[in-house]
Amino acid sequence: MRTGVTVSAVSGEGVRLADGELVAADEVLVAIGSQPNTEWLADSGLALSDGLVCDRYSAAAPDVYGAGDVARWHNDLFGVPMRIEHRTNAAEQGMAVARNLLRPGERKPFAPVPYFWSDQYDMKIQAYGYLRGHDAVEVVDGALAQRRFVAAYRSGDRLTGVLAVGMSPKVIRPWRSAIAGGVTWSQAIGPAKPGPAVTENEVMSGERAG
Numbered sequence: 001m002r003t004g005v006t007v008s009a010v011s012g013e014g015v016r017l018a019d020g021e022l023v024a025a026d027e028v029l030v031a032i033g034s035q036p037n038t039e040w041l042a043d044s045g046l047a048l049s050d051g052l053v054c055d056r057y058s059a060a061a062p063d064v065y066g067a068g069d070v071a072r073w074h075n076d077l078f079g080v081p082m083r084i085e086h087r088t089n090a091a092e093q094g095m096a097v098a099r100n101l102l103r104p105g106e107r108k109p110f111a112p113v114p115y116f117w118s119d120q121y122d123m124k125i126q127a128y129g130y131l132r133g134h135d136a137v138e139v140v141d142g143a144l145a146q147r148r149f150v151a152a153y154r155s156g157d158r159l160t161g162v163l164a165v166g167m168s169p170k171v172i173r174p175w176r177s178a179i180a181g182g183v184t185w186s187q188a189i190g191p192a193k194p195g196p197a198v199t200e201n202e203v204m205s206g207e208r209a210g
């Protein structure tokens with residue numbers, strides 16, 4: 001995995017990186033991200049901003065709700081609007097929206113701890129919480145060099161997310177309750193170190209010894 005470098009050209013020889021290096025390849029798979037499919041809502045009068053803008057109840061307008069990848073809603077637990085492209089969120093938000101639609105007098109805000117897991121070859125990746133807009137990431141269990149670790153994310157004095165690689169679900173599950181309970185960093189981990197402990201790129205590529 002190469003981080004912090006862009007692709008300048010793809011040719012019969014392979015992939016040319018912006019720093020001039022040629023990575024030889026027979027096949028090239030391009031994965032360039034995704035965009036919410038909201039063109040059909042352009043003239044609807046609904047607010048669109050990288051997704052369908054929804055409130056804390058996932059409502060875009062009276063009796064109009066959004067759920068899943070397309071919805072950018074306000075998650076009260078983290079105090080920010082977010083759009084989550086995870087399978088679990090799509091299912092949970094769909095159920096929450098159904099309840100709010102069917103019981104308009106008892107609507108509840110949708111304020112989950114986002115979760116995703118993915119198996120990449122023999123490596124299980126799991127994450128709870130919101131892994132953006134943080135101030136620091138710190139490895140709190142295992143080590144990057146072993147490719148088996150838990151990294152915790154801090155925003156201000158709050159624990160806002162954890163990412164586990166190569167760990168059993170049992171190891172990471174208790175962190176979910178901590179994030180849901182809005183615990184402070186010092187309650188969960190100890191005194192915060194000044195500045196970022198590891199960068200996002202280092203966590204994702206395991207470049208630094210833990």
Ligand SMILES: Cc1cc2nc3c(=O)[nH]c(=O)nc-3n(C[C@H](O)[C@H](O)[C@H](O)COP(=O)(O)OP(=O)(O)OC[C@H]3O[C@@H](n4cnc5c(N)ncnc54)[C@H](O)[C@@H]3O)c2cc1C
Pocket residue numbers: 037040067068069070084085086087088090115116117118119
């Ligand atoms: C390659 C890939 C790998 C992924 N891996 C993971 C993973 O490992 N773990 C994980 O948690 N998540 C993963 N995801 C994300 C997960 O698949 C999505 O979060 C989830 O499918 C979102 O569900 P959804 O119902 O919101 O949207 P979708 O599943 O995208 O469903 C939206 C549906 O609406 C239809 N549609 C769009 N516009 C219109 C229209 N105008 N009229 C009628 N129908 C319309 C679309 O055709 C589609 O069928 C992955 C996604 C991709 C693409």
